[in-house]
Amino acid sequence: MTSRYRRVVSHMVEDRDIISVEPMDEIHAITLFDKKLGVQAAREDVIQLTTALEFMPLAIVQAAAYVKQRSPRLSVAQYLENFRGSDHQKTSLLDYEGGQLRRDREAKNSILITWQISFDCIRQESPSAADLLSLMSFFDRQGIPDSLLQGNEEMRQELGGVPASNVDLIGDGRNGDESKSVSVVDKFEDDILVLRDYSFISISADGVNFEMHRLVQLAMQEWLKAHGQLEKWKGRFIRILHHKFPEGNYENWPRCQLLFAHVQSAVAHQPHEKDMLEEWGSLLYEAASFAWTRGDFVDSQIMAKKATIARLNLFGPDNEKTLDSFEMLGLAYKLGGQWKDAEKLQLQVMETRKQVSGPEHPDTLDSITNLALTYCNQGRWKDAEELQLQVVESYKRVLGLEHPHTLIGIGNLASTYQNQGQWRDAEELQLQVMETRKRVLGPEHPDTLIGIANLASTYRNQGRWKDAEELELQVIETRKRVLGPEHPDTVTGMNNLGSTYWNQGRWKDAEELQLQVMETRKRVLGLEHPDTLTSMNNLAHTFKSLGQDKTALLLMAECVRLRDQLLGPDHPYTVSSKSALNEWRAKDEPLSSQSDKMATET
Structure with a gap:
């Protein structure tokens, strides 16, 4: 574990086990530069350059990569001359609008200047690689899948809507006026190599994920802001994620988990353009739903709030998408134990849906179900039972007896019976729900496990300890494997x-x-x-x-x-x-x- 704050680490391990990582010294800085350069350079020039770079590892790696790429036409001494001559111009550019990067003590001039020197070179030699870096700067810095970067819908639109496998790019600009036909896949691989060779990204051992240093991302975003391109690339980033992030249901959990960190990054990148704002709101809504299913009420609340505000401004309070977001926020509040806040939202959503969609629309019934569960949390069993009886009859009539929502309604009613000591009524309904879910959803589906757990609770309350224990052990082991x-x-x-x-x-x-x-x-x-x-x-x-x-x-x-x-x-x-x-x-x-x-x- 690493942290910048000793106080945080001291809560995790004993002080004797804390290892302080000090700034790099001159000897290690020279060694790092020599290793990354790979060829012998004049010792005095290397000493002067690493000193000018303030012994910052990222700056050293970027400088060595640049010299290595342009050798033998560029020496360490020439790079040092360029670096010293670039100080005012480069830092003023990256200090655009208040010097956001300067708030970070690592974001020293040396890093910003070496980044700018290398990026200027990439823009001239391979504009498509510079575009790729622009896009990558918005993702979470770790675990960027190649599937999000190549062959995505946004790039195909730019190429006229033709499938990527059938497209050639003519004249990539790397050889002056020479024209060269190269497939899109090959072009992507070439761009990745360019960015890797300049130490802007690294490639994981499996070859399918990429990583970037946090300061490279910040510097890239500041450059885009200064050149009026921030919204353009932010929009492409959001569109790709929106296109790739699936609904947060059980079957999609592995894919959602893979992309979730990138959606967390998207939270801070609210777009201005209306169509893009709609996609951003939809992305956060789906991610909030996934976070909720995983028991993460913090991220679920943050994302649901932002999605709700965006949709409220776009569509108004009575729109179906807005109501969905309010519903999701209410569930996040309930998960976090904020039952009064949940009840207030759920009452509002339920009444609006009754007026807009009708009293027996499935969405209206779902809203009533959620409100009844909040009443259960508050110990208002009779209020909950009254709503649940109404909902179960409507679900049976509208959706059918074996529909997942009908089974949820029956299971909730059984739990309310259980909390009121009506053990026989609860057991009868819970057995029905458990057997149906096993058959329809499978024995390890989270909803099936809930049904088994509820039946175990009824057995426990009836004094059937062994029956309860057997089911509870089964549920725990399965949940550890399925949910964590x-x-x-x-x-x-x-x-x-x-x-x-x-x-x-x-x-x-x-x-x-x-x-x-x-x-x-x-x-x-x-x-x-x-x-x-x-x-x-x-x-x-x-x-x-x-x-x-x-x-x-x-x-x-x-x-x-x-x-x-x-x-x-x-x-x-x-x-x-x-x-x-x-x-x-x-x-x-x-x-x-x-x-x-x-x-x-x-």
Whole structure:
């Protein structure tokens, strides 16, 4: 792990294990230059040049690459002369509009000047390579797939809409007036080699991904801004990502994950042109949906907010795309435990959709479903049940019994029955949902796993500990493999298994799991997330069962304080925790009631 901030690193490792990476000294700078140049150069010239470059590794690599490319017609001494003569002109160019690069202590004049010298040369010798670098400067600096750069729709449009495999480019400009026919694929490879040879990019070991230094990207963007080309290349970057990023559903997760870091970069590049702004909003909406499915409420909220604002300005409040974005933002709020914010948005979306699309349109029913789930989080079981009964009947009539949305509705209603102690009603519906999902979606689909987990919770509440444990172990192992070990649903499964262990009197097993769950939730969701507070409550009960009364009291008191503040004094979970705390304070004997379980999975 590397960081610029010692304080951050000190939270991860002991001070004795921190290695300080100091600035490069003269000997190492000379060695690096000689290695990159690959030929012998006058020692004094190398010393003077590396000193002028302030021993900055990136500047040294760029300078050596330039000299190597133009050798023997250019010497180290000549490059040094050009470098010294370029100082005022180059730095003033890259200081355009306030000197944004100067905010970074690494962005010294030496790096900016060597970059400008090399880029000027590339523009003259291979304009298409300069264009490619312009495009690449907007991506995340690591893991840029070649599939995003070659053969994309934007480039085909520039070539008149002809498929790339059938196009020849005439006269690439590298040999003066000579004309040369070369395929698009070969031209792309030539441009990649040019950029690599000038040390502007590097190529991964697998040969299909590229990387750029962060300061190369910043310098390139500043040059584009100074020359009025920033919006043009920003637009191409957004169009490519919008074209390539799929919907964030389960089947597309691997592809979404591959491109997600580049969409995170796109968040900071909001375009001005209307058509491009629409594509930018759509891209962020799909990425927010993917982030939400992966349990990432921070990125989901950021992207959904920006998509909502863009679409609101473009289309108005009643447009379907705008409502979709509001819906996504509400889900992100709910995932982050901001239930009041979620409820406010979901009520607004539901009422608008009833007016615009009608009360039984699938989108309207989805909005009602999401609002009912927020009511569940708030402990408003009757309000949730009323909406869910209405939705399930409409889903059956409009979409059919086996439609995924119908199954979600039935599963949610079963969970509401479960939270109200109607175990038999819940079990009957959950068995129906689980078997149908296994057949329709497959045994490892995330929705199928939710159905199995909910059935396990019903078994646990009926005292069928072994049945619950068997299903919960199955769910945890599958989720670790499919979703990852720190996905909220995976951690939820571990929390539920801990509750099953507790109810069996296996308190040490419960403690081990609950400690892991609480620490993971603190790190991933934050201390004040409702799910983290559930973990605190459950662990406090386990401490009490193990006879660790003082530790249990302290943890439960903190849980009560935070639940009272965040959920309100009347929320069922707050009431449950307060009751336990008051009883523990009143007498020393262990409390016999069960810990409250994690908010029902839906």
